[in-house]
Amino acid sequence: MGNEYLLSMSNITKQFPGVRALDDVHLNVRKGTVHGLMGENGAGKSTLMKCLIGIYIPDSGTINFKGEELHILNTNFALSKGISMIHQELSPIPHMTVAENIFLGRETRTWYGLVDMKKMNRKTSELLDHLGIKLDPTKKMVDLSIANTQLVEIAKAISFDSDLIVMDEPTSAITESEVEGLYKIIQSLRDQGRSIIYITHKMDEVFRITDEVTVFRDGKFISTDPTSALTRNMLINKMVGRELTDMFHKESVEIGEIVLEVRNLSGHKFKDVSFEVRRGEIFGVAGLMGAGRTELLEGVFGVKKPHSGEVLIEGKKVEIKSPADAINKGLALLTEDRKLTGLYINAMVRDNMSIANMKQYMRGPFVNFRKIDADCERMRDQLRIRTPSLKQVIKYLSGGNQQKVLISRWLLTEPNILILDEPTRGIDVGAKAEIYRLMTELTRQGKTIIMISSELPEILGMSDRIMVMHEGDKIGELTRAEATQEKILHLATGMSLATA
Amino acid sequence: MNEVKVESAKEAAAKSGPQKATLDAFVRKNGIFFIFLGMFIIASFLSPAFLTKINLINIVRQMCVIGVIALGVTGVIVSAGIDLSSGSLVGIVCVVAASFAQIPGGSRVLYPQFAGSPLILSIVTGCFVGILAGFTNGFLVAKMKVPPFIVTLGMFLAARGAAMLYTQGRPLSNLSDAYNFIGQGDIWGLPIPILILIVMALITHILYSRTKFGKYIYAIGGNEQAAHVSGINVTKFKMLIYIYAGFCSSLAGIIVSSRIGSGQPGLGVSYEFDAITAAVIGGASLTSGGIGTIPGTIIGALIIGVVNNTLDLTNVSAYWQQIIRGMIIVGAVILDQQKNKGNK
Numbered sequence: 001m002g003n004e005y006l007l008s009m010s011n012i013t014k015q016f017p018g019v020r021a022l023d024d025v026h027l028n029v030r031k032g033t034v035h036g037l038m039g040e041n042g043a044g045k046s047t048l049m050k051c052l053i054g055i056y057i058p059d060s061g062t063i064n065f066k067g068e069e070l071h072i073l074n075t076n077f078a079l080s081k082g083i084s085m086i087h088q089e090l091s092p093i094p095h096m097t098v099a100e101n102i103f104l105g106r107e108t109r110t111w112y113g114l115v116d117m118k119k120m121n122r123k124t125s126e127l128l129d130h131l132g133i134k135l136d137p138t139k140k141m142v143d144l145s146i147a148n149t150q151l152v153e154i155a156k157a158i159s160f161d162s163d164l165i166v167m168d169e170p171t172s173a174i175t176e177s178e179v180e181g182l183y184k185i186i187q188s189l190r191d192q193g194r195s196i197i198y199i200t201h202k203m204d205e206v207f208r209i210t211d212e213v214t215v216f217r218d219g220k221f222i223s224t225d226p227t228s229a230l231t232r233n234m235l236i237n238k239m240v241g242r243e244l245t246d247m248f249h250k251e252s253v254e255i256g257e258i259v260l261e262v263r264n265l266s267g268h269k270f271k272d273v274s275f276e277v278r279r280g281e282i283f284g285v286a287g288l289m290g291a292g293r294t295e296l297l298e299g300v301f302g303v304k305k306p307h308s309g310e311v312l313i314e315g316k317k318v319e320i321k322s323p324a325d326a327i328n329k330g331l332a333l334l335t336e337d338r339k340l341t342g343l344y345i346n347a348m349v350r351d352n353m354s355i356a357n358m359k360q361y362m363r364g365p366f367v368n369f370r371k372i373d374a375d376c377e378r379m380r381d382q383l384r385i386r387t388p389s390l391k392q393v394i395k396y397l398s399g400g401n402q403q404k405v406l407i408s409r410w411l412l413t414e415p416n417i418l419i420l421d422e423p424t425r426g427i428d429v430g431a432k433a434e435i436y437r438l439m440t441e442l443t444r445q446g447k448t449i450i451m452i453s454s455e456l457p458e459i460l461g462m463s464d465r466i467m468v469m470h471e472g473d474k475i476g477e478l479t480r481a482e483a484t485q486e487k488i489l490h491l492a493t494g495m496s497l498a499t500a
Numbered sequence: 501m502n503e504v505k506v507e508s509a510k511e512a513a514a515k516s517g518p519q520k521a522t523l524d525a526f527v528r529k530n531g532i533f534f535i536f537l538g539m540f541i542i543a544s545f546l547s548p549a550f551l552t553k554i555n556l557i558n559i560v561r562q563m564c565v566i567g568v569i570a571l572g573v574t575g576v577i578v579s580a581g582i583d584l585s586s587g588s589l590v591g592i593v594c595v596v597a598a599s600f601a602q603i604p605g606g607s608r609v610l611y612p613q614f615a616g617s618p619l620i621l622s623i624v625t626g627c628f629v630g631i632l633a634g635f636t637n638g639f640l641v642a643k644m645k646v647p648p649f650i651v652t653l654g655m656f657l658a659a660r661g662a663a664m665l666y667t668q669g670r671p672l673s674n675l676s677d678a679y680n681f682i683g684q685g686d687i688w689g690l691p692i693p694i695l696i697l698i699v700m701a702l703i704t705h706i707l708y709s710r711t712k713f714g715k716y717i718y719a720i721g722g723n724e725q726a727a728h729v730s731g732i733n734v735t736k737f738k739m740l741i742y743i744y745a746g747f748c749s750s751l752a753g754i755i756v757s758s759r760i761g762s763g764q765p766g767l768g769v770s771y772e773f774d775a776i777t778a779a780v781i782g783g784a785s786l787t788s789g790g791i792g793t794i795p796g797t798i799i800g801a802l803i804i805g806v807v808n809n810t811l812d813l814t815n816v817s818a819y820w821q822q823i824i825r826g827m828i829i830v831g832a833v834i835l836d837q838q839k840n841k842g843n844k
C-alpha cells in the first residue's frame with residue numbers, strides 16, 4: 001500500500017439553488033487502495049464525485065491528481081487524465097448494443113474511417129470474458145436484465161484503463177455471485193496499483209473490501225479512517241450523528257380480520273397466486289429479481305389487468321380495472337422505481353405530495369391550497385422530511401427525502417392497505433430506520449402493509465408473514481417465527497424446503 | 501397430429517420460447533417490409549395499370565423528393581428531434597437555385613445579374629441556402645436549447661416568407677436546359693432524381709450506421725445525458741444533424757424545381773409531413789429517440805408512394821386521399837407503440 005495520495009480534493013464547495021450540497025469538503029485517496037465513501041443520501045457523496053469527473057464544476061476548491069492540479073470541466077477531460085466512473089443512476093442507451101455502449105465516445109475505426117463494429121465486438125468479448133461476465137456483445141441494452149445492465153456499466157468503467165475508478169453503488173442490482181466476481185475484479189485492480197472510490201450503503205461491503213473510509217454528513221466532511229480502526233456502530237454514528245439503537249423497529253400489533261384476499265391470480269409474469277393479508281399485518285413478499293413480485297402487486301392494483309383470478313377486499317369481491325379503482329377501494333402503491341413511476345421530478349414537493357389526493361382538495365371548481373399546505377406541512381413534520389420549503393423542487397431533495405414525500409402522498413389518501421415496493425431502495429440507514437418506524441406506526445393504526453423487498457434483513461426484520469415467489473409462482477409462505485435467511489434463499493432459488 | 505402439436509406448443513410457450521422468439525423478432529424487425537409487399541400485391545389486383553413499367557417508375561419518381569427529404573428527417577428524429585421546416589426549405593431553395601438558372605434576356609427575368617450563371621452555381625447557392633437554414637435550426641436547438649418543434653415551426657414560417665419575398669410571389673420560369681436536365685433527364689434509362697435518391701440513400705445509410713457521427717446521433721437520441729457523460733459533444737452533433745437535414749431538403753428543392761422547369765415559392769407545401777410520415781412508417785419513433793433506419797424510411801416512402809398511386813388509379817377523390825393519409829400516419833405510430841411495448 002503506497003502512502004502517496006493519488007487524488008486529493010481540498011476545500012470543495014458546491015451550491016445549488018436552496019441547498020449547499022458540499023461545504024468545504026476534503027477527500028484524499030492513496031494509490032493502490034479501495035477508498036470507501038459513506039454517508040446518508042444527500043450527504044454529498046455523489047455530488048463530489050460528479051465534481052471529480054466533470055459533470056458539475058465546483059464553486060471553489062482544488063483537485064490534485066497524480067501530483068498535478070486539475071481543472072476538470074468535462075467528462076472527456078477526466079477520462080483522458082485517467083478517472084472513470086460507474087454511474088448508479090445513469091441508464092445506458094437502450095437501442096444500442098452492449099459493445100456500442102461500452103465504446104461510446106471512443107469507437108474504433110477502420111483505416112477508411114468507418115466504425116469498426118467487428119473489432120469493437122471482439123474487444124468487448126475479450127473484456128467481458130476477462131471479467132467473467134457471460135454476455136453477447138451484440139445484444140441490445142433494452143433486452144438485458146437490470147443486473148446485466150449494471151455489469152455492462154462496470155465493464156465500461158474498467159475498460160478505460162483508468163488509474164482511479166469511482167464506483168457508485170455498483171452492487172445495487174446484481175446477484176450474490178456476481179458481487180463476488182466484482183470483488184475479485186476490484187482486488188486485481190488494486191493489486192495493479194489502481195485506486196477505487198467505492199460508494200455504498202451496505203455495511204458488509206465496506207468492511208469486506210475497503211482500506212479506508214471517508215464519511216460525509218449533510219454536505220460536510222466528517223472523517224477519514226483506516227477501515228480496520230472502525231466498527232459498524234462507529235461508522236453508523238458518524239453517518240447519522242446519533243445512535244441508532246434499533247434499526248428494525250418492530251412492535252407486536254394486534255392482528256385482525258382478513259382485509260385483502262387474492263385468489264388464483266394470473267397475469268403477465270405471474271401465475272395462479274393466492275394469498276391473504278390481515279389488518280395490522282406486515283406481509284413480506286420475497287424473491288429474486290424477475291420473480292414476478294412487482295407484476296403481481298401491480299396486477300392487484302390495476303396497473304396491468306390480470307388475466308384471471310379474483311381479488312376480495314374485506315370479504316367482498318371487487319373488480320379493480322385501474323389504479324383509480326384501487327385507490328377508491330383504499331389501496332395505495334408505492335412503486336419500485338422512484339424516478340420512473342413515482343416523482344414529478346421538476347415539480348414542487350407540495351405538488352408531488354398532494355397529487356393523488358386532489359379530489360379532497362377541491363372546493364367547487366377551485367383548488368383549496370390552504371388545505372393542501374396544511375396537510376403537507378403535517379406530513380413534513382410527521383415524517384421528518386428535510387426540505388427548505390414545501391415549494392422546493394423535488395429533484396433537489398435527497399433520495400430518502402424523496403421517498404418520504406412519496407409515502408406522504410399515499411398516506412394523504414388514507415389507505416387501508418399499503419403496497420410498498422422496495423420502500424428503502426437506495427436510501428441511507430437513517431432514513432431507512434425512520435421508514436421502518438413509520439411502518440410499525442401505521443400497523444398500530446390498523447393499516448395493512450404489503451412489502452416487496454429484495455433485502456433479506458428488512459424482510460426478516462419487519463414482516464409478520466413472508467411469501468416467497470419464484471419465476472411467477474408462489475413457492476412458499478413462512479411465518480415470522482420460522483423464517484430464516486437460508487429458508488427464504490432456498491425457496492427463492494426454486495428449491496424446496498426439504499433440501500434445506 | 502397437427503392439433504396436438506399446437507396444444508403442446510402452447511403449453512411449452514413459456515419455457516421453450518427461443519425459436520418462437522427469433523421468428524417473432526424477425527417478423528417484428530422486418531414487419532414493415534411485409535406490409536409493403538402486401539400492399540404491393542393488393543395494388544396490383546386493384547388496378548391492372550399498376551404493374552406496368554411506366555407506372556412503377558412513376559411511383560418511384562414521385563416519391564424521390566419526399567424520399568430525399570426523409571433521409572435527413574430520419575436522422576433528426578433519431579436524435580430525438582423533429583424538423584417541420586423541410587417543405588418551406590424546398591420553397592426557398594428552389595427559387596434561389598432557379599434564379600441562377602434563368603435564361604438571360606427573357607422578358608420576365610427576375611434577377612438579371614444572376615441569370616445565365618453556370619449550372620454549378622445554381623446547385624451551390626441552392627444547397628448553401630438549405631445548409632444555412634439547417635445551421636440556424638441546429639444552432640437554436642443545440643446551443644440555445646429551444647425545443648426543436650418550436651425552432652423548426654419558426655423556420656417553417658420564415659423560410660416560406662423568404663421564398664415569397666425573394667420572388668415577390670411570382671414563379672421563375674424559362675430555366676436553362678442544363679438545370680431542367682436534373683429533374684427531367686435520365687442516365688441509362690434511369691431518371692436522374694431516382695439516381696440521386698439511390699446514391700443519397702446509400703451514403704446516408706452508411707453515414708448513420710457505420711460512422712462515428714451516426715453512432716452519436718443514435719446515442720444522443722437514446723439517452724442524451726449518457727451520451728454527454730460519455731464525452732460526446734452533444735451540441736456539435738445535434739447541430740450537424742439539422743445541417744444535414746437542411747442539405748437534404750435543398751437537394752429536394754433543386755429536384756422539384758428542375759422537374760417542373762420552374763422555381764415557385766409555393767412549392768413543397770406539406771412535404772415535411774410526408775417525410776416525417778415516411779420515417780415513422782419506416783420505424784423511426786417520435787415518442788423515443790434512438791430508433792429508425794434508412795432502409796426503413798425508404799420503404800416508408802415507397803408505401804406512401806404506392807398508396808397515393810393506387811388511390812389515384814382507382815379514382816378515389818383527392819379529399820378522401822387526404823383523410824386516408826391522415827389515418828396512415830396515426831396508424832403507423834400506433835403500430836410503433838405496440839411494437840415497443842413488447843420491448844419494455
